[in-house]
Amino acid sequence: MNPQCQAECSKCCSSKTKPHIVAISELWCDGNKELGPSPSEHSFWGPLEFSRVASYTRFHFDEYFDKHQKPGDAALIELCKVEKPDLVFLIWLYSERSHVNPTFETLYKIRYELNIPVIAWWGDTHANFLVELAEMITPFCTKTLSGDSSKLYLNKASDTARYFPLPHPKDPTVFNDTNLERDIDVSFIGTLRGDRAERLNNIRSLGVDVFHTGGQREAKLPISEYARYLQRSKMTINFVQFNGIEYEKVAGRMFEATLCGTLLLEPASSDAQAWFEPMKEYVPYSNDEDLVNKINYYLENPEEREEIAENGRLKCLQSYTGKNFWNKVIEISQTETSSYHSEALCSLAQYWLNRNNLEKAAQYLEKLAKIDKNFAKQYLLKSKILRHNGLIKEAYETLKYYNEISKPDCEIFIELAELAYALKLENDCLEILTEALHHFPDSLEVLSLIVSQFPSRLDTVEVLNFCQSEILKNSTETKTYSSAANLMNGLKLFEQAEQLISAGLEHAKDKARYLFEAGLWWEERGNKRQAKEHYWQSLRPELQKEHAWSVLPDIITLQYQGHWDKAERLVKHYLPFVTIEQDLLTNKLSELRNY
Numbered sequence: 001m002n003p004q005c006q007a008e009c010s011k012c013c014s015s016k017t018k019p020h021i022v023a024i025s026e027l028w029c030d031g032n033k034e035l036g037p038s039p040s041e042h043s044f045w046g047p048l049e050f051s052r053v054a055s056y057t058r059f060h061f062d063e064y065f066d067k068h069q070k071p072g073d074a075a076l077i078e079l080c081k082v083e084k085p086d087l088v089f090l091i092w093l094y095s096e097r098s099h100v101n102p103t104f105e106t107l108y109k110i111r112y113e114l115n116i117p118v119i120a121w122w123g124d125t126h127a128n129f130l131v132e133l134a135e136m137i138t139p140f141c142t143k144t145l146s147g148d149s150s151k152l153y154l155n156k157a158s159d160t161a162r163y164f165p166l167p168h169p170k171d172p173t174v175f176n177d178t179n180l181e182r183d184i185d186v187s188f189i190g191t192l193r194g195d196r197a198e199r200l201n202n203i204r205s206l207g208v209d210v211f212h213t214g215g216q217r218e219a220k221l222p223i224s225e226y227a228r229y230l231q232r233s234k235m236t237i238n239f240v241q242f243n244g245i246e247y248e249k250v251a252g253r254m255f256e257a258t259l260c261g262t263l264l265l266e267p268a269s270s271d272a273q274a275w276f277e278p279m280k281e282y283v284p285y286s287n288d289e290d291l292v293n294k295i296n297y298y299l300e301n302p303e304e305r306e307e308i309a310e311n312g313r314l315k316c317l318q319s320y321t322g323k324n325f326w327n328k329v330i331e332i333s334q335t336e337t338s339s340y341h342s343e344a345l346c347s348l349a350q351y352w353l354n355r356n357n358l359e360k361a362a363q364y365l366e367k368l369a370k371i372d373k374n375f376a377k378q379y380l381l382k383s384k385i386l387r388h389n390g391l392i393k394e395a396y397e398t399l400k401y402y403n404e405i406s407k408p409d410c411e412i413f414i415e416l417a418e419l420a421y422a423l424k425l426e427n428d429c430l431e432i433l434t435e436a437l438h439h440f441p442d443s444l445e446v447l448s449l450i451v452s453q454f455p456s457r458l459d460t461v462e463v464l465n466f467c468q469s470e471i472l473k474n475s476t477e478t479k480t481y482s483s484a485a486n487l488m489n490g491l492k493l494f495e496q497a498e499q500l501i502s503a504g505l506e507h508a509k510d511k512a513r514y515l516f517e518a519g520l521w522w523e524e525r526g527n528k529r530q531a532k533e534h535y536w537q538s539l540r541p542e543l544q545k546e547h548a549w550s551v552l553p554d555i556i557t558l559q560y561q562g563h564w565d566k567a568e569r570l571v572k573h574y575l576p577f578v579t580i581e582q583d584l585l586t587n588k589l590s591e592l593r594n595y
Helices: 003-008 040-051 061-068 073-083 104-113 128-140 196-205 223-232 253-259 288-300 302-319 322-333 341-354 358-371 377-388 392-405 410-422 426-439 444-453 460-467 478-490 494-507 511-524 528-537 551-561 564-577 582-591
Strands: 009-012 020-025 055-060 087-091 118-122 143-146 163-165 184-189 211-213 233-237 263-267 283-285
Touching (some): 020 040, 040 055, 040 087, 040 322, 055 073, 104 128, 104 341, 118 128, 128 341, 184 223, 184 288, 223 233, 233 288, 253 263, 253 302, 263 288, 263 302, 283 288, 288 302, 358 377, 377 392, 410 444, 426 444, 478 494, 478 511, 511 528
Parallel strands (some): 020 055, 087 118, 184 211, 184 233, 263 283
16 A cells, blocks of 8 residues: 555554455545544444444545545555455535545546445435435445434435445444443433524423533543443433424434433434334424423333333434444445436536536546437437537527427526527527427516517516516515516516515515515615615514514614614624525615615
């Protein structure tokens, strides 16, 4: 092995009779050395070491960059060439820092040039942006593991066959029942994000003294101390909320608590029932009052509490061990049902196209054309490159072919119509837009193009009927109302345009955001007084959280007194509780001071 590679890797269990794994993860929690070891230590590598089902070498991008001040991609590829692992196991670090993860090109080389299976593990699939990120990586993977839910990814993934639900195990040398005195009645150990602090206070107000200490990120709590608190707890509470919404997911605490022999109190909405039996191996609760009642009950009935806790511990030891997890990972890596090579090449072309590197994008498209001429999306990307290079006719013909062989896509119809219009193919343009309306009869964007480019061919009544249709009345998309109002404005139906803007507020989910965007609409039309009024209305207290109400009177008073600087400072203090960008709103209010 390259000595430089060796320095960044830790290698264990070197027996050649076992499968060999190259494991990619962060060394430190969140890639931050100050927070201590990554949770992967006790969630993956400890269980793998304990199970001894495979040899493995760990590669840490954060550590490599810390030592060399450059990404570790080349070193990782060299490591894979030398060790020829049976699989690469990837834990993607959620971070804006690109150097803490391998690039897509690195994953492509490992998966398709070195022909090594790649298994990616993801937690937190309740967060849409993380599923979107996972979707970007799936073409470079043999399989993607969903670690926090048996079902959440089903409604989010483009191809669920690429995913497999498999929660990670826990290190039994850290999490176990050591027969310590259980002198803590009920605990919650973890970060007080979201509404957790409010809920703990509510539970305490109902008469239950919950022991709390922060976790690794909040209190830099070592994992051994965290486990010790669980070992001392009769019961421990788990929350599965994200931004105030409960999801059908599980957290690592579910396995940590049960292994330590504490009774797990789990939200009834969680996915725990997919892995444990309710009321036999853990206790579900429906709300804070129900939780308090169950805490009191099991404090008064220790035998029942201990029986359920022991059942949960035994279930974890029997079913959710490192041996079971890693054997399943190895099995999955060896049973690939399909390859995503074409999609991976297309993804790389898209990646470089997004960064305006047309040469690299074209290189990947050429490679794709050699292995799969029938992969449709390559023609879409090729048309974008041709258009960027000013070859409008060629771009039009290529996109037209893509449109013919693909499922109807409103955006593609619109782009195709724009190219036809640029080539002065007016009949073709209208034909394309008419076909688009056939597939997407509720598309304001298509209708807007027809109105703007072919006003004489569309009856005003038809536009009015569309804008008053049920689809518009029931819409919660602010852009639907503003787009419809723009159509009315273009047809000089100003009264109808204003009515549409007003009607939008009734149906908007985010009323503060809608009022702000309505202000933008009025400002674009030169009515700055109306714009200013809508911007200020977006700060109305009934639209926001209660604890921000007291700030608004001060803001309004300062505004009318002409103290704009002070008012804007208060707006910035207030705006963390709203959904409108701070600088954007304060700048708008400043621009309209005199209106």
